[in-house]
Amino acid sequence: MAGKKAFVPDQALQQAMDLFWERGYEGASVEDILTSTGLGRGSLYATFGDKHALYLAALDRYGGGALEQMRAFLDQPGSPRAVLEELFRYSVDALAGDPAHRGCLLVNAHVELAPHDPDVFARVQAAYRAAEEIFFALLVRAQAAGELAEESDPRQFARFFLGTLVSIRVLARAKAERVVLEDVVNTALLVVR
Amino acid sequence: MAGKKAFVPDQALQQAMDLFWERGYEGASVEDILTSTGLGRGSLYATFGDKHALYLAALDRYGGGALEQMRAFLDQPGSPRAVLEELFRYSVDALAGDPAHRGCLLVNAHVELAPHDPDVFARVQAAYRAAEEIFFALLVRAQAAGELAEESDPRQFARFFLGTLVSIRVLARAKAERVVLEDVVNTALLVVR
DNA sequence: TCAATGCTTGACTAATCATTCCAAGATAGT
DNA sequence: ACTATCTTGGAATGATTAGTCAAGCATTGA
Numbered sequence: 117m118a119g120k121k122a123f124v125p126d127q128a129l130q131q132a133m134d135l136f137w138e139r140g141y142e143g144a145s146v147e148d149i150l151t152s153t154g155l156g157r158g159s160l161y162a163t164f165g166d167k168h169a170l171y172l173a174a175l176d177r178y179g180g181g182a183l184e185q186m187r188a189f190l191d192q193p194g195s196p197r198a199v200l201e202e203l204f205r206y207s208v209d210a211l212a213g214d215p216a217h218r219g220c221l222l223v224n225a226h227v228e229l230a231p232h233d234p235d236v237f238a239r240v241q242a243a244y245r246a247a248e249e250i251f252f253a254l255l256v257r258a259q260a261a262g263e264l265a266e267e268s269d270p271r272q273f274a275r276f277f278l279g280t281l282v283s284i285r286v287l288a289r290a291k292a293e294r295v296v297l298e299d300v301v302n303t304a305l306l307v308v309r
Numbered sequence: 310m311a312g313k314k315a316f317v318p319d320q321a322l323q324q325a326m327d328l329f330w331e332r333g334y335e336g337a338s339v340e341d342i343l344t345s346t347g348l349g350r351g352s353l354y355a356t357f358g359d360k361h362a363l364y365l366a367a368l369d370r371y372g373g374g375a376l377e378q379m380r381a382f383l384d385q386p387g388s389p390r391a392v393l394e395e396l397f398r399y400s401v402d403a404l405a406g407d408p409a410h411r412g413c414l415l416v417n418a419h420v421e422l423a424p425h426d427p428d429v430f431a432r433v434q435a436a437y438r439a440a441e442e443i444f445f446a447l448l449v450r451a452q453a454a455g456e457l458a459e460e461s462d463p464r465q466f467a468r469f470f471l472g473t474l475v476s477i478r479v480l481a482r483a484k485a486e487r488v489v490l491e492d493v494v495n496t497a498l499l500v501v502r
Numbered sequence: 503t504c505a506a507t508g509c510t511t512g513a514c515t516a517a518t519c520a521t522t523c524c525a526a527g528a529t530a531g532t
Numbered sequence: 533a534c535t536a537t538c539t540t541g542g543a544a545t546g547a548t549t550a551g552t553c554a555a556g557c558a559t560t561g562a
Binding site for chain 2: 518519520521522523524
């Protein structure tokens with residue numbers, strides 16, 4: 117089999133991403149990726165460059181999807197408070213429903229590599245900032261709708277909810293039970309009640 | 310120089326711990342540890358076993374110190390709410406004051422290794438549980454002192470504060486500014502006001 | 503049918519990894 | 533001063549790593 121590509125690059129990227137997600141950057145060897153994606157060495161290096169570039173591509177793919185999903189919630193009609201609730205419930209479902217307890221690829225990447233890998237750092241930083249801005253926009257709306265006290269600072273609350281989002285992602289990787297994630301979220305949501 | 314130990318094992322462990330803390334398990338090679346601690350190959354293997362055992366020893370040392378510190382706060386007299394505040398302020402100070410932005414060794418270990426390393430997993434799990442229990446005890450006291458509503462569940466709140474503790478540790482490793490950590494903590498503390 | 507394109511395959515390289523081992527040397531007790 | 537004991541540091545080992553490369557072959561277009 118040769119002549120034209122015998123694999124779908126996007127599919128291979130997805131599988132590589134899953135592997136990085138589960139095992140981390142150092143934990144997933146090129147050999148593992150080859151086995152998992154089913155493609156040969158030459159194909160991988162010709163398509164994605166090297167391991168590091170492949171990892172960055174996986175991060176981009178993941179980050180893009182995650183932010184898109186968050187924005188989909190943001191654009192939903194309805195009370196900002198309800199949107200916030202739904203966003204967190206959805207997140208808890210996804211995290212607790214993952215039998216591999218992978219947590220979040222971006223958070224994992226950040227803890228493992230960001231301090232010493234500028235490329236990874238830039239991507240994680242951008243993702244965090246984008247998430248914070250989404251929360252910020254939502255909280256401004258909430259304040260306008262009277263669901264957040266006038267004297268409260270939307271920026272401060274946005275940072276807090278970003279922290280909440282991060283914390284459940286980390287706890288999920290520690291195989292925390294669903295009820296733990298729910299307790300964290302339910303308590304966090306009290307601050308806008 | 311030989312005959313009797315030319316190094317203090319506890320000091321070497323401290324330096325190895327610092328290196329693991331900053332670079333992670335895979336990121337710190339035995340060569341690096343040798344350079345950093347200043348001791349020879351033979352000495353390291355004779356004293357600590359192998360790299361993995363050394364890492365576990367570093368985790369134990371770190372975890373022991375961290376929990377001791379938390380318990381010191383717990384045993385302080387004064388209103389539970391004030392104790393909670395002090396505990397978080399101290400934590401923010403330590404995290405934001407670290408120029409290397411290392412975050413928390415236990416959290417880092419957990420994200421990098423816990424899913425595939427049973428020994429690491431057990432230690433992290435134990436540390437999380439211990440921290441949760443400390444929060445729980447504090448919140449029970451708070452409830453008795455009328456600082457936490459009767460209908461509130463101390464277990465739920467303990468989990469929430471554990472999540473808060475984790476989140477600022479992760480954000481600190483992302484080189485978040487001090488004000489971000491303060492916003493997270495200040496907002497979290499609102500739930501007991 | 504045939505040639506050209508370019509993807510696939512697997513062997514190969516070179517570097518790095520953790521770990522073992524031993525010869526050399528320094529100390530402590532007698 | 534001498535010997536036994538233990539530490540030391542570097543050489544050697546073998547496994548594993550990421551990355552390269554050339555030979556082969558299926559597909560495509562004529």
